[in-house]
Amino acid sequence: MKMHEIREIIKLIDQSSIQEFNLETEGAKVSLKKSNGTETIVVTQPAVQAPVAAPVAHIPAQPVVAAAPVAAEAPKAAAVQAADDANLHKIVSPMVGTFYSAPEPGKPAYVQAGDKVNASKVVCIVEAMKLFNEIEAEVSGEIVKVLVEDGQLVEYGQALFLVKPE
Known part of the structure; x- marks a missing residue:
């Protein structure tokens, strides 16, 4: 499994609500788990001479940003948009x-x-x-x-x- 493939998986999991992900393919194993604001990633692949486990990386989760208060006209515009979208x-x-x-x-x-x-x-x-x-x-x-x-x-x-x- 290539590093860019692992990075793509990390991006997809990070942007989803999935808390844990495991993948085994062609002798490679990828385990991702989100907890306490961090993601723990463990990647193992059999090496030619000896099995080697890649280091565990801790990637901070993206912070949750609260939206700023919205003016009173915004709910009216949202209601009109919702009616059109219905x-x-x-x-x-x-x-x-x-x-x-x-x-x-x-x-x-x-x-x-x-x-x-x-x-x-x-x-x-x-x-x-x-x-x-x-x-x-x-x-x-x-x-x-x-x-x-x-x-x-x-x-x-x-x-x-x-x-x-x-």
């Missing part, structure tokens, strides 16, 4: 992973705001553990808004697009 279909991520709007770098995005889609139209890719999963629209309609940016990490159930159904 009529829209949300295309959500079926897994934790990295969002890609195009089939490969340099290519045009699958869809943009204003595009018409049908239920089987691929709208994006979510990559998880080096598997590229095509996400379909699920409904026919018009893409109203793209809610995430290309390359952004997404959570399970996170809304990716808003679609005005036909």
Whole structure:
């Protein structure tokens, strides 16, 4: 297992609500556990001459930042936005992973705001553990808004697009 793969796993776990993660593949074992504001990471791989365990790293968890008080007009705007969003279909991520709007770098995005889609139209890719999963629209309609940016990490159930159904 390569270090960049381990770093990607750490990022995904850090940004999720998962408290413990274990992976065994091709003789390598990765164990991640969040507790008391730190993550404990243990990686072991068999060496050619002798088994060696990688050092345990302690990575501080990201601090929780409280939002500043909001003016009285913000709840009114949020209520109007929520009412508009209630009529829209949300295309959500079926897994934790990295969002890609195009089939490969340099290519045009699958869809943009204003595009018409049908239920089987691929709208994006979510990559998880080096598997590229095509996400379909699920409904026919018009893409109203793209809610995430290309390359952004997404959570399970996170809304990716808003679609005005036909």
